[in-house]
Amino acid sequence: MDRRGRFAPLGAGLASAASSIIAILVGLAVGFAILLATNPAQAVRGLGVIAMGGFNGGMKGIGQVLYYATPLILTGLSVGFCFKTGLFNIGAPGQMIVGAFAGIWVGTNASFVPPPLLWAAALLAAALAGTLWGAIPGLFKAMLNVHEVIACIMCNYIGMYGVNYLIKNSNVYDPLKNQTIDMTRAAIPKAGLDNIFFSLKGRFHDASSVNAGIFIALILAIAMHVVLNRTVFGYELKACGLNRFASRYAGIREKRGVMLSLAIAGGLSGIAGGLMFLAPAGGLHITVVETLLAQGFNGIPVALLGLSNPIGIIFSALFVAYIDQGGYYLQRLEYMPQIIDVIIAVIIYFSAFALLMRQAIDALRSRLNRRADKRARGAGEEPV
Amino acid sequence: MNNAPDNFIIEMLGITKDFPGVRANDDITLRLRRGEIHALLGENGAGKSTLMSILFGLYRPDKGVILKNGRAVSISGPNAANALGIGMVHQHFKLVHNFTALENIVMGMEPTRLGLLRTDQARRQVLALSEKYGLRIDPDAKIEDSTVGAQQRVEILKMLYRENEILIFDEPTAVLTPGEIGDLTRIMRSLADEGKSILFITHKLNEIKQTAQRCTVLRKGRSVGTMIVKDTSVETMSELMVGRRVDFSIDKTPAKPSPSPMLRVERLTVKSGRQQKPLVRDVSFEVYGGEIVCVAGVDGNGQSELAYALAGLIPADAGRIYIAGKDVTRSPVRARNMLGLAHIPEDRQRYGLVLDYSVEENLALKSYFRSPFQRRGFLSFAVMRAHAERLMRGFDVRAAQGPATRARSLSGGNQQKAIIAREISELPNVLIAVQPTRGLDVGAAEYIHRRLLAARDEGKAILLVTLDLDEALAMSDRIFVIYEGAFAAEFDGVKADARELGLRMAGSGKRVD
Numbered sequence: 001m002d003r004r005g006r007f008a009p010l011g012a013g014l015a016s017a018a019s020s021i022i023a024i025l026v027g028l029a030v031g032f033a034i035l036l037a038t039n040p041a042q043a044v045r046g047l048g049v050i051a052m053g054g055f056n057g058g059m060k061g062i063g064q065v066l067y068y069a070t071p072l073i074l075t076g077l078s079v080g081f082c083f084k085t086g087l088f089n090i091g092a093p094g095q096m097i098v099g100a101f102a103g104i105w106v107g108t109n110a111s112f113v114p115p116p117l118l119w120a121a122a123l124l125a126a127a128l129a130g131t132l133w134g135a136i137p138g139l140f141k142a143m144l145n146v147h148e149v150i151a152c153i154m155c156n157y158i159g160m161y162g163v164n165y166l167i168k169n170s171n172v173y174d175p176l177k178n179q180t181i182d183m184t185r186a187a188i189p190k191a192g193l194d195n196i197f198f199s200l201k202g203r204f205h206d207a208s209s210v211n212a213g214i215f216i217a218l219i220l221a222i223a224m225h226v227v228l229n230r231t232v233f234g235y236e237l238k239a240c241g242l243n244r245f246a247s248r249y250a251g252i253r254e255k256r257g258v259m260l261s262l263a264i265a266g267g268l269s270g271i272a273g274g275l276m277f278l279a280p281a282g283g284l285h286i287t288v289v290e291t292l293l294a295q296g297f298n299g300i301p302v303a304l305l306g307l308s309n310p311i312g313i314i315f316s317a318l319f320v321a322y323i324d325q326g327g328y329y330l331q332r333l334e335y336m337p338q339i340i341d342v343i344i345a346v347i348i349y350f351s352a353f354a355l356l357m358r359q360a361i362d363a364l365r366s367r368l369n370r371r372a373d374k375r376a377r378g379a380g381e382e383p384v
Numbered sequence: 385m386n387n388a389p390d391n392f393i394i395e396m397l398g399i400t401k402d403f404p405g406v407r408a409n410d411d412i413t414l415r416l417r418r419g420e421i422h423a424l425l426g427e428n429g430a431g432k433s434t435l436m437s438i439l440f441g442l443y444r445p446d447k448g449v450i451l452k453n454g455r456a457v458s459i460s461g462p463n464a465a466n467a468l469g470i471g472m473v474h475q476h477f478k479l480v481h482n483f484t485a486l487e488n489i490v491m492g493m494e495p496t497r498l499g500l501l502r503t504d505q506a507r508r509q510v511l512a513l514s515e516k517y518g519l520r521i522d523p524d525a526k527i528e529d530s531t532v533g534a535q536q537r538v539e540i541l542k543m544l545y546r547e548n549e550i551l552i553f554d555e556p557t558a559v560l561t562p563g564e565i566g567d568l569t570r571i572m573r574s575l576a577d578e579g580k581s582i583l584f585i586t587h588k589l590n591e592i593k594q595t596a597q598r599c600t601v602l603r604k605g606r607s608v609g610t611m612i613v614k615d616t617s618v619e620t621m622s623e624l625m626v627g628r629r630v631d632f633s634i635d636k637t638p639a640k641p642s643p644s645p646m647l648r649v650e651r652l653t654v655k656s657g658r659q660q661k662p663l664v665r666d667v668s669f670e671v672y673g674g675e676i677v678c679v680a681g682v683d684g685n686g687q688s689e690l691a692y693a694l695a696g697l698i699p700a701d702a703g704r705i706y707i708a709g710k711d712v713t714r715s716p717v718r719a720r721n722m723l724g725l726a727h728i729p730e731d732r733q734r735y736g737l738v739l740d741y742s743v744e745e746n747l748a749l750k751s752y753f754r755s756p757f758q759r760r761g762f763l764s765f766a767v768m769r770a771h772a773e774r775l776m777r778g779f780d781v782r783a784a785q786g787p788a789t790r791a792r793s794l795s796g797g798n799q800q801k802a803i804i805a806r807e808i809s810e811l812p813n814v815l816i817a818v819q820p821t822r823g824l825d826v827g828a829a830e831y832i833h834r835r836l837l838a839a840r841d842e843g844k845a846i847l848l849v850t851l852d853l854d855e856a857l858a859m860s861d862r863i864f865v866i867y868e869g870a871f872a873a874e875f876d877g878v879k880a881d882a883r884e885l886g887l888r889m890a891g892s893g894k895r896v897d
Contacts, residue, residue: 230763232752232753232758232761232762233761235763242739243734243737243740245731245735246734246735246736246749249695249697249729249735249736250717250750251716251721252718253716
């Protein structure tokens, strides 16, 4: 076969990054269309504000990006890890909320733990509860072949309503605000980050909410990268995801892989919940409402945009948090909050089409190659 | 109907089709008369399916023309074929499982009025066709609840409903029970009597004798000739199909079997969920170290299931399997592998390789969990790389970027060599090799044969499952013929006669010595 005139294959990493960036640009274009449709006069400025993202708010804004990226990195890892095993973990919201409640409960009631370690004990409880909540759909899938999406969705609702019930019937409930109490003693430490990421308003030190959680998320992302790419366990899980027939042929216990994969994913989401809600006064609290956590679902676009690669997920979570902050600052212009939510959601979800873009790039490339082949063959083909 | 000698409805003239590395059809000419049943006979890989796929528009020929009623036509796809009245019953039926028979038959051509289905009209038409040709079906039965024979009748009705006049049957009897085969034969005759022209792909000689008027034999992509069936003996057809026994018998020393069997199978039976008839029926045999035992048979006679059951990929319904004296009937795959079972699977891309893993990762697929490939749960990529380089050198596996190449981008022959390298290097007691040379060019096939013989001479027990007569004869110390799931005959590998073996594979049981 004549190889002249063929398009040299792009490096795999480069093609992945290119597809993610194209997806982001498409998302921004659609977002811009909505800006134009709702308030044409401010559209260009609006796009600028969105594109500026976290930078709108100076150092505090950057801190907020890191703060909001923390749970997204973890739910993104949770979803992406399962994608690598060929599973779709749509249960992150439930795993998060269950983990968060367990963390808050331990943080309030585990009085035997010395105070400097209380937050760590609470976070461990969050991880364990999330693991359990992820293991349930894993067990159903492995033993009874119940599709994990069904079981995960059910666990989301059971988790949310169950936690609402438990909050109201335990000593972590603040009836005045209809939410969990402040986690003064078990709050995630700031680790000095509040002295870096702040803005001065006159003499007022306006600090970001960012805390040590971002370090934990980064460490876990690197750990997942190592697990997936360096260990026997990761080799088996990926083999199951890529070709389950060949994995069975190789003697890999596929069912065990399915269970462990969902359990680990649940643990990651549980930690996400713990890091988000183990917060003092002024931070985030679990409110007793009938809504699934958006940070859980947003793990899906984060994982897709990061092509399920743990390192890619760090960047895609930062991007989503960054755009989210852009939306926050968009309120300065005359956009209704609902419209802002729509725009941000559109950008994020279009960005999640990275894989689609990747396929489009590959398809385009092979079409161009085919055309080149045909030209090379010339009129060799006879009509039938 | 007009049955004049030169009344050809379809003529395929000088058809040539190349696939990368292999010429599947080489200047083949096939003429189909109106109202005849014309058999297309040939071994696996002889080019029958390619030729029929060209007629049905699935492939475009590189050279040659197709004439219908003497006029050149271009068949760009199945829809174009349908418009020309060409229909095909594929070996694996193309039916929607949760639709009824009637819905499947009319699908895509539903009679409608104002956008609404007119089921009553469709039902009348289908029942009339069913009556006319004796194709008994229950129009309201779901496909998933129907027998294979009934599904096939639905496929035939689908063609008739589309008013096809040229009907292609791709190995229609492979999936049927003997009773159903008799029904199908009658149906095909009545279709031909009504003026339909039938092309019938098969490698079962008795069926040709019973149904076809003429027969075209293909061998290795070429047409060997077209003959009148009633003037030709089964033996002649078999000889034409197989060809003269190619005498590249490799230097083979006599087998030195080990004192006790490495693989012992006792009355093994394997059933499948949907089909009533067992796929493997009451099979018993032994394979000793240092010999190659061959299971020869035509595709679809249970040999695939036998191999999968031995490897632990599908469960055995009855009987026992012993590896190196240990009962492994209920053991998982890993336990069997640890007892020294290696397996070159029939479907190398589905089972044999993780295509998106690199060659080195694939070469470690059976050993990654053992030291030194892993230490404390971490993979040693240096060990994997060295292992891969050694095997790739030893087995001549060529890859553009060495051990780091994706398995997907390897050629078929190199994929197969990689699998064989991995399986032989595991130092097995028992090696199950299923069609190890399928789709490979002669050079690669010969290489693989030599490696298998070397493994035998090192004392390994080898079970060779093949569809290829030449391979069976060249390689085996003993040959079992599998027919409809059961062992029909046993031959001594040295004394076996190609013609007789071919007859047994085609299900001809009566043979006077």
